[in-house]
Amino acid sequence: MKKWTILLLTAALLLQTACSDTPRVSVAELTQREELQMEETLDLQEGYPAERPLIEKEETPKEDDEKQEEKPPAEEKPTEQPPQEEKPAEPIPEAPQLPAEPPVVEPPEPPQAEKAPESTVVPPKEEAATEEEKPQQNLSVTDEIRAVWFSYFELETMLQGKIESAFTANIGSAFDNVNALGLNTVIVQVRPYADAIYPSEYFPWSYLATGTEGGDPGFDPLKVMVREAHNRGLSIEAWINPYRVRNANYKKELSAGNVVKEFLQSGDAIEYNGGIYFDPASEKAQKLIVNGVKEIVANYNVDGIHFDDYFYPTTDEDFDKRSYSAYKQSGGQLTLADWRRENVNRLVKAVYSAVHDTKNDVRFGISPQGNLENNYNKQFIDVALWLSKGGYVDYICPQIYFGFENSTSPYAETVAQWNDLIRLSSVDLLVGLAPYKVGTEDTWAGDGKNEWKSHSDLLSRMVECAREEQQYEGFVLFRYDSVFHPAAAVKSQINKEINNLKTVLE
Numbered sequence: 251m252k253k254w255t256i257l258l259l260t261a262a263l264l265l266q267t268a269c270s271d272t273p274r275v276s277v278a279e280l281t282q283r284e285e286l287q288m289e290e291t292l293d294l295q296e297g298y299p300a301e302r303p304l305i306e307k308e309e310t311p312k313e314d315d316e317k318q319e320e321k322p323p324a325e326e327k328p329t330e331q332p333p334q335e336e337k338p339a340e341p342i343p344e345a346p347q348l349p350a351e352p353p354v355v356e357p358p359e360p361p362q363a364e365k366a367p368e369s370t371v372v373p374p375k376e377e378a379a380t381e382e383e384k385p386q387q388n389l390s391v392t393d394e395i396r397a398v399w400f401s402y403f404e405l406e407t408m409l410q411g412k413i414e415s416a417f418t419a420n421i422g423s424a425f426d427n428v429n430a431l432g433l434n435t436v437i438v439q440v441r442p443y444a445d446a447i448y449p450s451e452y453f454p455w456s457y458l459a460t461g462t463e464g465g466d467p468g469f470d471p472l473k474v475m476v477r478e479a480h481n482r483g484l485s486i487e488a489w490i491n492p493y494r495v496r497n498a499n500y501k502k503e504l505s506a507g508n509v510v511k512e513f514l515q516s517g518d519a520i521e522y523n524g525g526i527y528f529d530p531a532s533e534k535a536q537k538l539i540v541n542g543v544k545e546i547v548a549n550y551n552v553d554g555i556h557f558d559d560y561f562y563p564t565t566d567e568d569f570d571k572r573s574y575s576a577y578k579q580s581g582g583q584l585t586l587a588d589w590r591r592e593n594v595n596r597l598v599k600a601v602y603s604a605v606h607d608t609k610n611d612v613r614f615g616i617s618p619q620g621n622l623e624n625n626y627n628k629q630f631i632d633v634a635l636w637l638s639k640g641g642y643v644d645y646i647c648p649q650i651y652f653g654f655e656n657s658t659s660p661y662a663e664t665v666a667q668w669n670d671l672i673r674l675s676s677v678d679l680l681v682g683l684a685p686y687k688v689g690t691e692d693t694w695a696g697d698g699k700n701e702w703k704s705h706s707d708l709l710s711r712m713v714e715c716a717r718e719e720q721q722y723e724g725f726v727l728f729r730y731d732s733v734f735h736p737a738a739a740v741k742s743q744i745n746k747e748i749n750n751l752k753t754v755l756e
Contacts, residue, residue, distance in 0.1 A: 394717075395680060395724025396755060397435035398428055399489070402442040404730050405471075406458050409447070414469035422478045427734050431748065432755035435485040437556050437726060440472055441542065444495040444510060444528070448472035448550070452542045454505045464505030476550050487554030487613070488546050492539045492597065494560050498524035509538065522569050530562060530593040531573040540600045547608040554613040555605050559649065561594050561629040590630035598642050615645035617682055617726070620652065620664055622671075638673035645677060647726055651684035653708060657696025662715050669719035678723035681716045683709055686732035688747050689740030706746035710754045 408420035428436060440447050445456035445463055448470055459467040472488070479486040495510050496502075501524065504510050510526060513519035518532040528535035543555055563569070567586060574586055584592060598616070605614045618625045618633055625631045636642035648668050652659045669679055687702040688709075695701065702708065709727075716722050727733055736744040 393723075395435050395485075395678075395726075396433040397437055397485075397487075397680070397724065397726040398433055398733065399726060399729045400424070400436055400438040401729050402439045402456075402458055405439060405447065409458055409467070409471055410461055412467075414467075414474065417469075417471060418474050418478065421475055424730060424734070425478055425482050425484055428484060428730075429482050431733070432752055433727075434483070435487065435553075435724075435726075436475075436479055437487045437489050437554075438472075438475055439489040439491075440546070441488075441490045442494070443491070443500065444508075446542075448546070450542065450545060452509065452538055452545060454508050457502065462505075463502060464507070472546075472550055476552060480551065485553040487556045487615075488550070488552045489556040489558065490543070490546075491560045492557060492601075493528045493530060493535075493563070495519060495526035495528065496524075513538075517572060520569065522563065522566075525563065527563055529570060529573055530590065530597065531570055531577070536597050536600060539597060540604045543601050544604045544608050547605055547612050552612060554615060554644075555601065556614075556647075557598075557601075557616045559616075559618045559625075559629065559631075561631050562590055565628060587627065587630060591626075591632045594631050595635060595642075598636060602642055602644075613644040615647055615678075615680070616643055617647040617649055617680075620648045620650040620659065620668075620682070622667070634671060637671050637677055640674060640676065643677060645680050645723065646672070647680035647682050649682035649684075649728070650712075651682065651687060651728075653687075653692060653695055653698045653701035654711070655695070655698030655701045656692070657698060660698075661712060665716050665719060665722075669721050672721045677721065679716075679719060679721040680723060681712070681725045683712055683725050683727050685709060685727050685736075685744060685747065686729065688732075688736070689743040703743075706743055707750040709747050710750040713751065713754050 404424070408424065409417050412420065425436065441453065442456065442458075443463075444453055445458075446453040447456045447458055449455075449466075454464045455466055457463045457465075459465055459471065476486055495504075510519050510528075513528065513532075513535065514521065514526070516534070518529055518534045520527050520529050528539065530536075546552060547555065567574075570590070574589060577584075577589060582589065602614050605612050616631075616633075616636070618631055619629070622633065625633055633646065637646060646668070648664075650661060650664050650668070652661045652664055654661045665681060668681075672679060688706075690702055692699045692702050713725055716725065733744065733748060
């Protein structure tokens with residue numbers, strides 16, 4: 251008993267000092283910041299990870315440069331210029347001051363439940379696992395997940411119009427680069443626009459294959475990627491955008507036979523602001539998404555299914571007015587915001603079950619924005635629930651694209667907050683990192699706006715910092731080209747960053 255007491259007290263003290271002396275902030279405080287300045291640049295994946303939808307225009311920065319949306323995939327290839335007007339996956343609020351009270355060292359009992367935002371209550375953490383099952387700190391990094399995102403922009407360059415042998419050589423060379431850096435996992439985008447880079451019963455061929463939606467390349471790119479990844483000892487996860495069909499800048503016609511045509515007529519898909527989205531409230535749409543996940547897990551030896559932060563594309567009440575009215579007329583009592591969150595929760599839970607019912611050893615994870623208020627009140631995703639009750643996710647990978655000196659969301663504090671949000675020993679914390687920011691001004695970081703320009707060891711320090719957190723299991727870099735094909739203006743600095751990162755991966 252004394253041994254356990256000493257271990258727990260030691261762990262508590264270590265957690266208190268981990269990464270930074272910045273005081274930790276409660277989940278309730280994080281999700282109730284009302285005075286946020288939103289950065290609304292984008293649907294622009296070239297500089298920014300696991301994309302995010304365009305939200306309210308009144309919160310959009312005024313600069314014209316920042317209003318770029320995702321470039322039309324087939325007409326204009328993304329440039330590799332670093333984002334000068336920042337495009338974080340999690341819009342950075344303007345600096346409400348954080349509480350100054352010192353960190354609290356918990357007694358050697360599991361932490362008590364915090365009240366989650368609004369109506370969601372976070373239950374207590376599961377009973378602590380044994381030392382062998384879940385160490386108090388991840389001091390060993392031999393099993394650390396070291397991943398990189400491959401967006402559809404990279405895949406377009408490597409795949410479009412290529413025969414199988416050419417694509418195999420292209421993706422093989424990329425995976426060799428991943429291996430050489432010391433990474434062990436690739437997360438590849440296989441369904442960006444309700445389409446597929448594999449033969450699917452439910453979705454048309456992606457334009458990524460031939461340049462035209464519905465065009466069969468004559469081989470199976472996902473099969474090639476799974477084989478080539480595993481041949482090199484890499485894990486591979488299939489990255490899916492569940493709701494997006496089109497956005498304002500990608501307006502190509504739906505291919506013949508695309509099920510979305512029928513869904514638009516029945517109201518199971520919605521045309522909004524120049525885009526098309528599956529209605530998150532639609533049981534028919536949810537079933538289609540879940541069946542698409544089952545198809546991948548059943549037919550391919552993937553190691554995981556990965557969702558990014560694309561959920562509700564707007565807070566506009568008109569977006570799903572018809573569905574919400576039908577819900578209320580049927581006796582529904584939830585507010586619009588709670589109803590939307592419940593729609594997302596149902597999908598996430600159904601996907602989790604589908605993955606594990608098909609192959610129990612396949613993981614399901616989500617990469618939300620790093621800002622909890624935006625997740626909860628802008629995209630209507632209840633991460634506190636997912637991380638406090640079983641059956642939603644195996645891991646969470648917040649996009650923590652903030653520097654240590656960020657005025658509002660400093661990196662160390664933000665990582666600690668996400669770690670503390672996890673109430674289940676079965677849920678792992680991965681940290682999304684931003685090599686795409688290296689060498690650029692972090693426009694919305696306040697006093698830390700020049701941090702990515704003046705330092706060359708941020709990524710290595712971020713990994714070492716995150717390793718101090720109890721639930722931490724790894725990191726993901728956004729994105730492949732930012733690391734291996736950076737713009738000339740930042741190439742020297744990114745090379746220094748990567749060399750420093752290598753030193754902590756050896």
